[in-house]
Amino acid sequence: MSRSIRILRIMAAPTAYSLIATDLDGTLLRGDDTLSDRSRAALARATAEGAQHLVVTGRPAPRVRPLLDELGGQGLAVCGQGAQLYDAGAHRLLWSVTLDRELAETALGKIEAEVGLLYAAVDQDGVDGLTLIEPGYVMPHPTLPAVRVPRRDDLWSEPISKVLLRHPSLSDDELASAARGVVGSLATVTMSGPGTVELQPCGVTKATGLALAAAHLGLGRVTTLAFGDMPNDIPMFDWAAHGVAMANAHPELKAVADEVTLSNEEDGIAVVLERLFGTEGQGQGLALGLA
Template structure:
């Protein structure tokens, strides 16, 4: 039996395939696991429903890169760590001064609502998503995540540019293949959110196996006792991981856990 007491996994590019679906094999393995599973994702709270609809039982989630911790059984947000209004004013000011070709949006109401500038590309209509009426609306209430997008920059170069502009006053990372940077309050990462959840459950870092594929997973993978990079992972993720598994399309998480737990 594997020594781990908890499985922590990213969702997109990791647990689900490129069509955003859970395979039958993955569902069967998750159901058979003798230890709990926690979803640790950059997704906002409102984006969990499509995954929950595919699962036989809802799983607890660390959302918005660690800013929101959610108990689906009680339908309760256990903890939030948003960017304050003052922090948003500071961060947005820094970005406006240093970063060209910039479009901004915020995740508010614990990730249940989204406000964006008119230049932000919207791919589907949702009543929880709305364009802002004035620039001040971006900073009018705390946000669990600020998002910055460039239409022209290289994704890694854009992350570096944003990180330099922030100067450590907030956390910057990315999980998209496009030039989209996700900004959280200082100290808020997937690792911090997962560590809080595990401490609450009496589980230590060395008892956790974690799976991920993109730069926003790096803090979690560095924290966990065993870090597993997906076969499709970003090179920076591979560099901090203990080992790799197959790609998300090839059920990499399920394949690894079946062998580890002999199920």
């Protein structure tokens, strides 16, 4: 299948961006949850030039910690769609906001009244919080651990950061649209990946978490470069100076991106970072974006 390719001539100086914010799934990581050698080298080069790398992900802190260990990350990470600011070195949350469980139940009931039976899961708050799934819920990302509980009521046993929803027949876009139409101010509705429609605290997005982390680091939006692949990354792109969507990104994110790079499987992040920060033995070049 042929692909039309556009050449993106955005030749920013290596020092133009001091903060690199990357989503994980579908963006920095490949489909098997690994980070390529090329992406690892490009990030190392950028940080050697003085930039800071910040993971900004929908995954809760407990599901991010092993990846940060692999990356050698001892700094901050924005987790849970912006609901958690995690200090990997100290293994503690510097900031977190929970989703009121009564509001979550009410929102869930409103959505079910609109679209019929749903299957739900929750991410518990805290650095050791569990992901609980009710009967019938299937984890969209099978490598992430989860604990099955016998009844929906058991989901609300501890404070939670978000609710994950699945519908037996509606698409993610259809479910997200229906949910937004009925939950109002009870929660923020996001779509962060295939089979992943979520409810999180009202007003909390990746942008709010990224802004908090940037302030903690003494950095600002005008020097922030963001990478993502799903609609939940739109607020982050709106906040950052420059948003780069992956070739595999959702059309809604591509529509607001400043640039489109190659897919996560093709080291799309590395392509951009090599252009901006260079590589050992290689000068700056042109990034390839998929039209």
